[in-house]
Amino acid sequence: MRRHRSAASLLTGLVALxxxxxxxxxxxxxxxxxxxxxxxVNAGGFPENWAPGxxxxxxxxxxxxxxxxxxxxxxxxxxxxxxxxxxxxxxxxLTLREGVTFHDGTPFNAAAVKANLEFVRDGATAFGGPLKxxxxxxTPDEKTVTLNLARPTPSLLTTLSTRAAPMASPAALKDxxxxxxxxxxxxxAYDEAAxxxxxxxxxxxxxxxxxxxxxxAFDTVKLFNIEDENAAAGALTSGQVDVTIAQPEQVDQLxxxxxxxxxxxxxxxxxVIFFDRGPGGAFADVRxxxxxxxxxxxxxxxxxxxxxxxxxxxxxxxLGYNAQITGYSHDLAKAEQLMAAAGNPKVTGTVLAAPxxxxxxxxxADQMSKAGITIKVQTAAPPQFQSEWNSGxxxxxxxxxxxxxxYEWYKAYFAAQAPGNPSKAESPALxxxxxxxxxxxxxxxxxxxxxxxxxxxSEEALTCSHLKGTEVIAYQSxxxxxxxxxxxxxxxxxxxxxxxxPASGTAK
Numbered sequence: 034m035r036r037h038r039s040a041a042s043l044l045t046g047l048v049a050l051x052x053x054x055x056x057x058x059x060x061x062x063x064x065x066x067x068x069x070x071x072x073x074v075n076a077g078g079f080p081e082n083w084a085p086g087x088x089x090x091x092x093x094x095x096x097x098x099x100x101x102x103x104x105x106x107x108x109x110x111x112x113x114x115x116x117x118x119x120x121x122x123x124x125x126x127l128t129l130r131e132g133v134t135f136h137d138g139t140p141f142n143a144a145a146v147k148a149n150l151e152f153v154r155d156g157a158t159a160f161g162g163p164l165k166x167x168x169x170x171x172t173p174d175e176k177t178v179t180l181n182l183a184r185p186t187p188s189l190l191t192t193l194s195t196r197a198a199p200m201a202s203p204a205a206l207k208d209x210x211x212x213x214x215x216x217x218x219x220x221x222a223y224d225e226a227a228x229x230x231x232x233x234x235x236x237x238x239x240x241x242x243x244x245x246x247x248x249x250a251f252d253t254v255k256l257f258n259i260e261d262e263n264a265a266a267g268a269l270t271s272g273q274v275d276v277t278i279a280q281p282e283q284v285d286q287l288x289x290x291x292x293x294x295x296x297x298x299x300x301x302x303x304x305v306i307f308f309d310r311g312p313g314g315a316f317a318d319v320r321x322x323x324x325x326x327x328x329x330x331x332x333x334x335x336x337x338x339x340x341x342x343x344x345x346x347x348x349x350x351x352l353g354y355n356a357q358i359t360g361y362s363h364d365l366a367k368a369e370q371l372m373a374a375a376g377n378p379k380v381t382g383t384v385l386a387a388p389x390x391x392x393x394x395x396x397x398a399d400q401m402s403k404a405g406i407t408i409k410v411q412t413a414a415p416p417q418f419q420s421e422w423n424s425g426x427x428x429x430x431x432x433x434x435x436x437x438x439x440y441e442w443y444k445a446y447f448a449a450q451a452p453g454n455p456s457k458a459e460s461p462a463l464x465x466x467x468x469x470x471x472x473x474x475x476x477x478x479x480x481x482x483x484x485x486x487x488x489x490x491s492e493e494a495l496t497c498s499h500l501k502g503t504e505v506i507a508y509q510s511x512x513x514x515x516x517x518x519x520x521x522x523x524x525x526x527x528x529x530x531x532x533x534x535p536a537s538g539t540a541k
Contacts, residue, residue, distance in 0.1 A: 070535050071253040072513060075268060075277040076526060078260045079234060081416070083215040084206070085149055085199050086158025088419055091519075092278070092526035096236055096254060097136070097170060098199035098217035101127060101146065102190060103439075105520045110190055110354070114141060114200055114218065122185040122272040122474060129176045133243045135202040136222035143172035145520035150180070159419070162452050163188065164442050177435030187474050188438035195437060196524060218242075220249045220531070234452055250534035269293060270506055276516065276533075279507040280527055281339035287507045294510045298518040300525040301433050301502030303338070303390070304346060305329065305397060306446055307426030311456030315382050316428055319493055320405070324371035325429075326361035326497035328404035334393040340500040345491060346434065346442065348501070353439030355484035358491045361498075380406045382428035387418040394431055397498065425455025431498075437523055439483040443467050447495055463489045512536050 076092045085088065085098075103116040133141035147170045154164035166186040171179040180189070184444040186301035193199060200218060205211035215223050221236035228235045231351075234256040238246055257274055259265040265277045279287060281296065287293050307316040307325070316322050333341035344360025347353035372378075386394035390426045391412050397409040408429065413421065422430040423446070436442040447463065466489055470482035490496060504525055508516045515532035 045103075057536040064222060067176060067269075070251045071255060072251040072276065072533060073255050073257065073274045074260040074528065075257045075265045076528075077265065077278040079231070079256070079258050082212045084152070084156075084158070084184055084211045085201050086153035086156060086160045086197065088159040089196055089520065090526035091196050091524035092528055093256070094196050095219075095521075095524075095527065096221055096256075096530055097215040097219050097223055098201060099198055099219050100195070101193045103189055103520070104194035104522075106518075106522050110194065115193075120190065120475070122182070124179050124185075125189055126177065126179045129178065130334060131176065133218050134241045135204075135218055136216045136239055137202050139202045139204050139216075141200065141218055143178040144175075144177045145200065145203045146170075147172055147176045148206055149200050150198065152201075152206050153198060160192075160195075162445055163192040163197055163436075185471050185474050186440070187471065187479060191438045192441065192522075220244065220246075221254055224253075248270045249531050254530065266507070269509065271507065272512075275512045276506065276508040276528060277507040281503055281505055283507070284505060291506060292509055292511045294516070294521050295505055295507045296516050297503045297505045298505040298519060299341075299348070299501050300523060300527070301340070301500075302346060302435070302523065303393075303502065304342070304434050305429065305431045305433055305495045305498040306423065306434075306453065307429050308423060308425060308453075308455050309382065310495070311458040314428065314456055315380050315457075317458075318375045318378065319378055319530050320371045320375040321378065322494035322497075323361065324368040324375070324404050325366045325401050325406055327368035327371065327496045328401045328406065329361075329397050330363035330400055331498040331500055332363065333400075334396050334498070335500055337396060338393050338500060338502060340502040343499040343501050346496070346499055347439065347487060352480055353442065353483045353487045355488045355491075357484075358488050360491060361494070363400075365403055372405050372524075375406060381408070383409045383411050384429050384431070384449040385418055385422045385427050386410050386431075387413050387415050387422075388412060389415075390418075390431060393500075397431065404480065423453040423455070433502075433525075435523060439487055440471065443486060443490075447490055460489070462494060463493065510536065 080089050080093050099113050101113060103111045103113050114130050114133060115127040116130050136140060150164060150170060154161050154167060161404045166182050166184055167180045167181045169181045201211050202216040205216045214225060220239055220242045222239040223234040224237045236254045238252045240246060242248060259268055262280045264281055266287060267272045269277045270293060284295050288295055307322050309315045310317050335342040345358040384394055395410050398410050401408055422432050437443055445451055449457050449459040466486045470479060470486050473479035473482050506516055506528055513533055513537050515534050517529055519527040519529045
């Protein structure tokens with residue numbers, strides 16, 4: 034849950050940052066050399082690829098891009114680039130907003146929506162899975178698009194509201210330039226001429242924005258690339274940046290600095306998932322999986338990662354939460370009993386860890402070893418980790434499960450054909466419960482039925498050791514107002530860009 038990088042790349046970044054900040058003297062805070070309001074933000078690093086469907090953190094993505102709809106924390110949808118929608122078990126039809134233009138001048142229309150969704154669904158992307166239920170896309174006119182479905186897909190509107198489906202210029206998608214130059218429809222357009230590769234990315238107010246130029250208060254948002262948490266805190270307290278991502282353990286230090294305040298919100302859900310659970314697999318026996326779950330102690334890893342341990346994936350009040358789920362509190366004696374009941378099989382394997390999860394994974398491996406389960410930890414760079422941790426090469430893994438809807442979570446890791454279920458194993462009980470929940474669509478009974486699905490997932494110990502991580506936003510309160518918990522749930526590194534404005538009493 035923490036972000037780190039190598040010493041060599043950190044040094045390079047800090048030198049470049051120092052030069053960039055020196056070059057921007059007088060440009061920090063809400064007044065700039067041009068006389069317009071500039072917001073200087075450290076978002077903790079830059080994406081390697083800005084194309085839709087990539088694993089972009091929301092703090093970046095929601096600056097240049099917009100979605101078709103928005104979903105608030107209370108579960109309600111509101112219009113963004115789509116103004117109306119009609120959902121059935123067979124199709125979702127959206128009416129698109131008039132007068133919308135991408136930053137490169139390309140009109141936003143039904144063809145653009147089709148191009149974006151097909152790009153994510155069919156390409157080498159991280160979020161293509163949730164869109165696989167879309168069989169064909171009809172565009173009967175410029176402002177109407179119909180997504181035809183292979184099966185009822187109750188999570189589709191949720192998917193369209195998340196970082197899985199931002200709308201990007203179809204021209205930039207086609208020529209591939211979108212990977213390095215984000216082109217969306219938001220109030221701020223990427224300004225390449227005012228940016229420095231690897232150091233700063235500048236976004237300036239888009240004069241053709243459909244919501245009008247008064248939709249946002251800051252004319253310019255400048256992103257800085259400071260991944261080291263101490264360097265980022267120093268840049269904030271010295272006033273070189275106005276807002277930064279921070280770590281939970283930095284809160285006391287930061288809030289002790291005059292003018293600095295923080296906001297935190299739950300954004301990351303890390304789970305341990307057993308992948309090799311097919312016939313003959315290391316974790317094929319439910320008793321072995323349950324033993325591993327009882328052996329692991331997420332109260333220890335929770336402290337290590339500054340995260341909250343939990344007994345289930347979904348939080349109370351969310352679809353999929355089930356109050357009857359008891360989970361697996363640390364109990365080594367029970368773990369040993371379960372292993373004995375399973376015949377004390379020799380269970381060995383390797384788990385892949387990212388640099389930022391290595392410590393927690395090592396603790397879990399050590400704890401499982403006490404129940405007779407031997408797991409070797411192998412560390413990989415983030416790109417390799419993201420592509421391989423659930424590929425089937427490793428019998429068990431731990432990472433952020435960013436699915437908001439239980440349907441998405443089930444289809445991502447537990448359904449027989451789920452990409453995160455390399456063993457393709459699914460119990461008849463789970464399959465039957467999921468089919469009932471899917472058939473219920475968005476009806477009131479769906480809530481109880483999805484709770485049954487997640488209860489079976491827990492009882493079969495397909496996943497456990499749940500951790501809920503917090504994101505912290507720190508800011509200079511005498512320079513910027515409106516920093517609050519983002520409306521979107523479970524999106525890491527997110528700042529509510531549009532609500533931000535220069536602090537009262539300061540000149541624009």
